Amino acid sequence: MFFSRRMFVEQRRWLTEQEFVEMLSIAQLLPGANGVNMAVLIGYRLAGPLGAAASLCGFIAAPCAIVVALALLYRHFGSVPLVRDALSGMSIVAVGLIIAMGTKIAHVLQRRVLPWAFAFAAFIGVGVMRWPLLAVLGVMAPFAIAAAWKGKM
Amino acid sequence: MDWTQLGGLFLYFLMLSFLAIGGNASVLPEMHRYVVEVHGYMTSAQFAEMYTLAQVAPGPNIMYIPLVGWHIAGWLAAAVMMVATLLPSATLTLAIAHLYVRHPKAAFGIAIRRGLTPITIGLVFASGWILLPAVSQDWRGYALAALTVAVVMRTSLNPLWVLAAGAAAGMAGLV
Numbered sequence: 001m002f003f004s005r006r007m008f009v010e011q012r013r014w015l016t017e018q019e020f021v022e023m024l025s026i027a028q029l030l031p032g033a034n035g036v037n038m039a040v041l042i043g044y045r046l047a048g049p050l051g052a053a054a055s056l057c058g059f060i061a062a063p064c065a066i067v068v069a070l071a072l073l074y075r076h077f078g079s080v081p082l083v084r085d086a087l088s089g090m091s092i093v094a095v096g097l098i099i100a101m102g103t104k105i106a107h108v109l110q111r112r113v114l115p116w117a118f119a120f121a122a123f124i125g126v127g128v129m130r131w132p133l134l135a136v137l138g139v140m141a142p143f144a145i146a147a148a149w150k151g152k153m
Numbered sequence: 154m155d156w157t158q159l160g161g162l163f164l165y166f167l168m169l170s171f172l173a174i175g176g177n178a179s180v181l182p183e184m185h186r187y188v189v190e191v192h193g194y195m196t197s198a199q200f201a202e203m204y205t206l207a208q209v210a211p212g213p214n215i216m217y218i219p220l221v222g223w224h225i226a227g228w229l230a231a232a233v234m235m236v237a238t239l240l241p242s243a244t245l246t247l248a249i250a251h252l253y254v255r256h257p258k259a260a261f262g263i264a265i266r267r268g269l270t271p272i273t274i275g276l277v278f279a280s281g282w283i284l285l286p287a288v289s290q291d292w293r294g295y296a297l298a299a300l301t302v303a304v305v306m307r308t309s310l311n312p313l314w315v316l317a318a319g320a321a322a323g324m325a326g327l328v
Contacts, residue, residue: 089323
């Protein structure tokens with residue numbers, strides 16, 4: 001997602017930041033993996049049903065092959081000390097990238113108490129308390145949508 | 154892993170795909186909870202490694218899902234988890250994409266999107282919070298993570314370079 005935001009919004013400028021975040025929200029609203037949903041949404045938005053199909057296939061095919069190759073490499077070299085060190089360094093950066101993405105998309109939140117309270121509550125519930133996602137979403141989503149419906153965020 | 158467990162995995166991921174208001178952002182903490190905390194199929198550090206491997210690969214970062222499956226029980230589990238994850242989403246998204254392009258300003262759609270955006274942001278930070286202790290136990294690791302955030306926020310450097318720098322720092326024994 002980090003890379004696709006960078007390409008569609010910052011480099012190609014096919015989508016505005018607002019469009020991207022809205023599509024991201026829809027993608028997340030829908031069941032399924034949001035990367036794939038984003039591919040379908042963006043493909044459809046730019047070129048209709050065929051665009052959606054092309055986008056999905058392109059999105060999945062090459063990465064599947066690459067991931068197979070990576071898994072094989074990991075099986076053969078995963079225990080080599082130098083590889084382990086490199087992987088642990090990269091893992092830390094990968095987590096840093098997640099936090100950076102959160103920070104970037106948090107810019108779309110309005111400077112009001114309620115949206116930040118919902119973001120904080122989701123973080124505490126799933127991240128700190130480790131409650132199941134089903135429970136957290138089941139409780140929070142209706143309130144969040146109701147609040148947005150009434151124009152409070 | 155026997156057929157019962159594999160079936161359980163399939164059903165769980167089918168269920169998860171219906172819960173997923175975000176492939177990476179929101180499924181990751183729940184998957185971590187299931188695979189590491191509930192079933193102990195792998196350690197938290199191994200989970201983070203699978204996630205990282207998928208990050209290095211170009212393409213969608215949901216690719217860590219088949220990698221985790223592969224780590225648990227080989228290719229069959231990888232395929233099972235991938236199909237369970239993709240099957241419902243592509244179909245439904247196409248239908249919703251149709252509605253969204255036709256009615257981008259539908260008030261209820263906007264309310265749903267506005268309402269869920271803060272939750273999504275909270276879940277992204279939850280992913281970082283859960284994985285950080287798995288990838289590093291001392292201040293140097295936290296410093297590298299903080300440095301990554303700073304670099305990404307301040308520059309438009311391709312994140313792959315940042316990942317490469319992380320690999321170099323790891324090999325040099327800095328973290």
